[in-house]
Amino acid sequence: MSTDSDAVTAAVLVIGDEILSGRTKDKNIGTIADYLTAIGIDLREVRIVPDVAEAIVEAVNQLRARHTYLFTTGGIGPTHDDITADCVAEAFGVGIDVDPRARAMLLERHKPEDLNAARLRMARIPDGAALIPNPISKAPGFHIGNVFVMAGVPAIMQAMLDQIGPGLARGAAMLSETIEARGLPEGTYAGRLGEIAGRHPGVSVGSYPSMTQTGFQNRIVVRSKDAAALGAARAEIEALVAELSA
Amino acid sequence: MSTDSDAVTAAVLVIGDEILSGRTKDKNIGTIADYLTAIGIDLREVRIVPDVAEAIVEAVNQLRARHTYLFTTGGIGPTHDDITADCVAEAFGVGIDVDPRARAMLLERHKPEDLNAARLRMARIPDGAALIPNPISKAPGFHIGNVFVMAGVPAIMQAMLDQIGPGLARGAAMLSETIEARGLPEGTYAGRLGEIAGRHPGVSVGSYPSMTQTGFQNRIVVRSKDAAALGAARAEIEALVAELSA
Numbered sequence: 001m002s003t004d005s006d007a008v009t010a011a012v013l014v015i016g017d018e019i020l021s022g023r024t025k026d027k028n029i030g031t032i033a034d035y036l037t038a039i040g041i042d043l044r045e046v047r048i049v050p051d052v053a054e055a056i057v058e059a060v061n062q063l064r065a066r067h068t069y070l071f072t073t074g075g076i077g078p079t080h081d082d083i084t085a086d087c088v089a090e091a092f093g094v095g096i097d098v099d100p101r102a103r104a105m106l107l108e109r110h111k112p113e114d115l116n117a118a119r120l121r122m123a124r125i126p127d128g129a130a131l132i133p134n135p136i137s138k139a140p141g142f143h144i145g146n147v148f149v150m151a152g153v154p155a156i157m158q159a160m161l162d163q164i165g166p167g168l169a170r171g172a173a174m175l176s177e178t179i180e181a182r183g184l185p186e187g188t189y190a191g192r193l194g195e196i197a198g199r200h201p202g203v204s205v206g207s208y209p210s211m212t213q214t215g216f217q218n219r220i221v222v223r224s225k226d227a228a229a230l231g232a233a234r235a236e237i238e239a240l241v242a243e244l245s246a
Numbered sequence: 247m248s249t250d251s252d253a254v255t256a257a258v259l260v261i262g263d264e265i266l267s268g269r270t271k272d273k274n275i276g277t278i279a280d281y282l283t284a285i286g287i288d289l290r291e292v293r294i295v296p297d298v299a300e301a302i303v304e305a306v307n308q309l310r311a312r313h314t315y316l317f318t319t320g321g322i323g324p325t326h327d328d329i330t331a332d333c334v335a336e337a338f339g340v341g342i343d344v345d346p347r348a349r350a351m352l353l354e355r356h357k358p359e360d361l362n363a364a365r366l367r368m369a370r371i372p373d374g375a376a377l378i379p380n381p382i383s384k385a386p387g388f389h390i391g392n393v394f395v396m397a398g399v400p401a402i403m404q405a406m407l408d409q410i411g412p413g414l415a416r417g418a419a420m421l422s423e424t425i426e427a428r429g430l431p432e433g434t435y436a437g438r439l440g441e442i443a444g445r446h447p448g449v450s451v452g453s454y455p456s457m458t459q460t461g462f463q464n465r466i467v468v469r470s471k472d473a474a475a476l477g478a479a480r481a482e483i484e485a486l487v488a489e490l491s492a
Contacts, residue, residue: 020292030272036268044266077453117437197327206327
């Protein structure tokens, strides 16, 4: 992975016992990874933690200090195990209470007499946070400092991400090209591929095997923010694959 | 999440730029989560890190210190970006070299003249590690201390996990039951569900919404290692759902 000092970097924190138990299979990590990559933000780290306050607070504080942005998913519903907002407030050392703006959003969906204590939990927002509207079920996410707090339900997370995206700082877009090595075994090209990677320090070179009915199928992926450097590395790798496939 | 001092706990570390770029969507986390839950091991934390030595070493050392077991996936192939074995050796402060047992395994698949330097990378095993055979493509995983190093290709990871499983310490199996709340809104039951959770401290109570064509469908999941405690909590929740659905 190439690094540069002015890169825009990010971490994702997935919050929820249900992911760690296997009951729910996460779909948000891949969605966020694709989204950030497309706009030139380098996703550098992902963590999944349970619905335990100490674990959430620790992860929020570590990850927000390390990266330009931290995106969290999960734990902002109305039930007792939805503790993300309180944990983010604790991580930032700020107060948290029912936010009139968030309460107004909930009233777009719920009658005033249905806005019970549980539902009002979804309007608890840390002091100083901006809201992220939720066009689907109204209960908002929020952002405070460099932390964006989103829902865990994939459709709602996606809707929130679409709103956050335009306001994010963007790095140079990461360019990527794939060279199909097909059935050419990794072991036949790995040595020389490493030499090519060594000659192109501004290019990340990866080899990715996958298994199919007919055996391994391999792909080599080159990634760089510099189109000329990318093209030069790609040309060398294409020549290598052609030579070894002949 | 309930905790107990004699619980067997685990972390998973997924290693690979391709997951963080979104190019490859991880399937191993969910597989391992299901596997561990079924044998009474609590998966407490997951991290995804890039192919960067410092990030891998740091995560290995943090996670192996915190949990009974650490399972890693990815980065044990023949190419230059496969650096997991070297990083694990560094984390443990031990040497690493071509292991004769691992070399013999590779010779089951490759002719001696095809065992080039790149392929021999797959036989580099930290000093003192035990091997995890790979019935599919022969290049082994390994375990050292409480760390199990597995391949990233899902079929191979699964085959390695199947071999590791019988040797793992097991906790009491986590029992789980699901109460279908269907279209009953979370906000109508969240308050009383929280009260029930408070009365059953040995039971983890979660509410999980999902979106369907017809709106939210909610499920309440109770989890405990104590069957009687689980049954008592479940009965109260079933009564609550029945009352509110009437």
